[in-house]
Amino acid sequence: MRITLTTFLLALTISSWGQKKYQLKSPDGKLIAAISLNDKISYAITHQNDTILKPSVLNMTLNNGVTWGKGSQLRSAKTTTSHQQINALFYKRNQIDDHYNELVLSFKENFNLIFRAYNEGIAYRFVSTSDKLITVKNEEAIFNFTKDFNAYVPYVKGKFKDIESQYFNSFENEYTYTPLSKISADKLAFSPLVVSLDNGKKVCLAEADLESYPGMYLTNTNGSKSLQSNFAHYPTATKQGGHNELQQLVTAREPYLAKSKAKAQFPWRIVIVSTNDKQLADNDMVYKLAAPSRVADASWVKPGKVAWEWWNHWGISNVDFEAGINTETYQAYIDFASKNGIEYVILDEGWAVNKKADLFQVVPEIDLKKLIAHAKVKNVGIILWAGYYAFERDLEKVCKHYSEMGVKGFKIDFMDRDDQQMVDFHYRAAEVAAKYKLMLDFHGTYKPTGINRTYPNVINFEAVHGLEQMKWTGPELDQVTYDVTFPFIRMVAGPIDYTQGAMRNATKRTHRGINDEPMSQGTRCRQLAQYVIFESPLNMLCDSPTNYEKEQECTDFISTVPTVWDQTVALEGEIGKHIAIARKKGDQWYVGAMTNWDARKTELDLSFLGEGSYVAELYRDGANANRIASDYKKETITIPANRKLSVSMAKGGGVAMKIYKK
Template sequence: MKNILNLFLLTFLSIPAIAQKRLGLNSPNGRLQVDVSITDSIRFQLAHDEEIVLNSGAIAMKLGNGKTFGIKSHLKQSKTITVKQEIPAYFYKRNRINDEYAELTLEFKEDYKLIFRLYNEGMAYRFVSTAKQDFIVNEELAAFQFQKDYKAYIPYVKTKEKTIEGQYFNSFENTYTYSSLSKMDKLKLAFSPLVVELDHGKKVCLAEADLQSYPGMFLFNPTGRTALEANFAPYPKSIVQGGHNQLQQIVTARQPYLAKSKAKTKFPWRIAIVSTSDKNLADNDMVYKLAEPSRLKDISWIKPGKVAWEWWNNWGLSKVDFVSGVNTETYKAYIDFAAKNKIEYVILDEGWAVNLKASLFDVVPEINLKELVAYGKTKNVDIILWAGYYAFARDLEEACKHYSQLGIKGFKIDFMDRDDQEMVDFHYRAAETAAKYKLMVDFHGTYKPTGLNRTFPNVINYEAVNGLEQMKWTGPEMDMVTYDVTMPFIRMIAGPVDYTQGAMRNATKSSHRGINDEPMSQGTRCRQLAEYVVFESPLNMLCDSPDNYAKEQECTDFISAIPTVWDRTIVLNGEIGQYITTARQKGNTWYLGALTNWEARKLDLDLSFLGSGDYAAEIYQDGVNANKIASDYKKQRMEIPSDRKLSINMAQGGGFAIKIFKKQTP
């Protein structure tokens, strides 16, 4: 593995304690600058092209021993380095990442460091303890102040709870509220990433990375000013079993502190991404780059791929001689479908374990897991099991060992719905234990990714997205089409999404209805195809029934052939809430996917990234009647013009998907 590291030590200063100190740091391309002010408190100012884009409030941590990080601190020394290297990426949107940044480390006499990093695309900072003793964190101060009353894309916590404490329990999935900062709901938390829209097309995205043994960061605006404050769930004091089918742990009281921290703890990175083009937001690597590198030496056993999934289509089989549902016969039919279409996995979602027992060892009598695993092996199809959080957490080691020996390849773990320190610790234990037994993990009902998928590459996907499942029980009142062209610029900055696309029943804005047994998507058929390219998803579901895919074999063939991890990704164009076009390369083949909002749109594409040679394309685009009949589409094959220019029309709520390949030389 080739790894290029260019490390220059620029300065190393021993600085006596003084009343005030200002230090600066520039990004590698010189366009971003952070100025750090150290007085009784520590604050920073971030500028882009000499324009201030962000000011901080005092950044600090208050500890249980009466000490603080960031308040009346005494600077001991500072060090600045620049790093330019290439790092490997596993099961990601590209296989190599250029990692170039400048770093300023401030070491203080109060047993901590404060580290700032400036990339060309943004800034990050973190606290690091240098103490030799464990300690408690009572509070963290972080506020992000903006120059004007800008508008923001706000993913509020979706809950009926009115108190801040009640909002800590949530599924981290919601659409975006487009609102000025001052008009934000003072009583509501929002989860990150969150994007603020500045002047002249600039945007700032607030996020976090390398969240380990510490609560996740919420954002809110309790003052009505033009600032966002960080908020964190305190450590649980008492917990009871409850929630969905007794599979959750409900916090009934919390401690007066955030975290129990070990000596030498590295706290999460606080990130401010700065973009002058929306398409750059949709193709940003900062969260992955800032995460701890892989702890796994051998990842050869991790196999991303597609999954035939039964829950969304309600085990929807017809023309069979058995009652479809949670039984061995139904899952054999799904295995047959997966084998026919070269789909790697079938998932057994909720229902295979006896309800209300919260045990992964009580399998319903209608299911013979050993028989299903063996049957799948004969068809080259493997099994993944859904697991409720409490059942999985309680018997973590035993469940992983047992089902790994049985031949199961992974777990979809659901209904955590918290990100306090105790729950964040569970995610790392689950990932590590699963890896020990060569099991993949797909986290559902959980907080957004913060880089755990780099640290443990067997964490193959995350939910924390307002996915297609919402279409089973909501109608036009939920605008999924607009969400689909907003989420890639915001939530997907954090990492992959298990959105679960692939609907073959498609509806217009006026015809969509929430129907549990025969659900449909909003928007066109080609939109569903394109989402397999636009949405990053290393373990990718086919949500609809085998019956519907058999009726639409042409689309099924296209979906089943699309890779789920990539060598290279380019976002060609896009505007938040409007449209997006993404190109992804695997080997010698390129796939393009584009989505629009409810506005019909013509996109002009520049395919110069293809380079030299003659190329042909297989194009799936909205049919001429797709504005009325959303399933209408047209497939055509064409040669890519030598000037590499291509224009394609999309219907309302539409999209297109293209496969591009080099023509064979005679």
């Protein structure tokens, strides 16, 4: 239902200052956005009498000299409330309760400013009402906090000579926990970004519906208690280069951010407010604010698991051929996938001739038609890796050719930008791929902003400091703490291609980066738990068939755990310390829990199960897991009648379980 109301709007005109103030409340009345219009437009946010943001200006400057938000003349103001159910595809729940109050401010300068108040946050966006094309020169989004709070800052990773060079990055990050005033003026950070407030509250800054516009970076250039927006300008010129000649490197930029179509809708700026950390581990605002699906029938999109070779370095043994990029190796991966009910096998980098950026040049060691035919007989789909430029330059031809051959999708890699040109590519790729019934996994790219709702064939994203980092780093990298940090921050934006599933597991002391025989930090049960905790509709099995066949009990759990869900419940969690999540598919529940490097005993509240008697297949850390990380124990237990289940986790440990009625 959608109802137009006026009771949610409070308008106050102060004639002596010529100032108008509007107030918009969340449906539960706890969150309030106070919008002020005078020479500038600003907004402030309170939550149950706590000030979340002090008055913070927002504006957008066009190339014609007009600035929306400075000296703008209000034409009208209208409020509505909306309460509806969204049928979500390939997501952590199949139904989303979409309930908000909305304020639309219309201005004589041919734009609207829309605010929405949800129970979990406030969002706003600019909308052009002009029939003409416009050019956006700059946008200013300021987030003014009341104190010098600490923030979890995902700086752009690497060493850079200036801000411009930071716009070319992989969007993989660790988090720096620092006061707002100490955020480096020389570094960009990308959203989502979380700020810790008083009284256990957190603010997560994010964006949604990023279409035909650059992504928003966050920075603090003046040592204040504020965060300011920053955007890559539109490329004037690019050249082929980068990784294996598969990237487009920006050599010059225009003096503007974006050229936008008539009546363009610009991205939502989101301020999520939580009262406890577990709320951040289960938040739907980015998905709710994204444009609805443009794919009329997405029934052909089949999420699932993927047997993957790159992480384990084609690590098959006990065979009569030399494992590597060749037909025999991929046939073995297909046979393994088929035997274990795994839906897909990926051919990662190497199947196409190197440094040619031409996806029609297949290396002679690969008989692609033979592999696709073999996979079809085995009821396994083939997904192909593609470097960005190789895919973009022949987009329609590549999609048509490989769709007709029987390929099910592409993993596109090394975009490493989020200016308007690159954002446009993502939408264009999604549209063309949908036309040919191809799924897309965007790797080497910016965080999701809702395109997975708009184009449900976009089935996954990287933009995460995933398990691949374990191949080349040792104990100096604390991946275990990262694993219990990003589900509260990065995963707010959407699903992740983290690529878990390691069967070689190491403690903090024993982990080493070994490319040919990589290992994970933390316990075996931690790897199992990640298949429940991490949202990943297309989910990799990163280790080799040889290792999985030695560990069939764990393989059976991994291969049968769902990748999309009917329901999700965040059970508990604290950023950087621990997390526990329950997810339901059909009549079965799965629960995953992880801790940081602290051994932890916790009591899980399983009251969501409802009435009846339940049994759980429980995978827990073994008695010696603190020393031998692969040590685990599987047991079948009865869920207590009071629904309180005590579980213990080793250092860097985890728990995974499958729950079903007796």
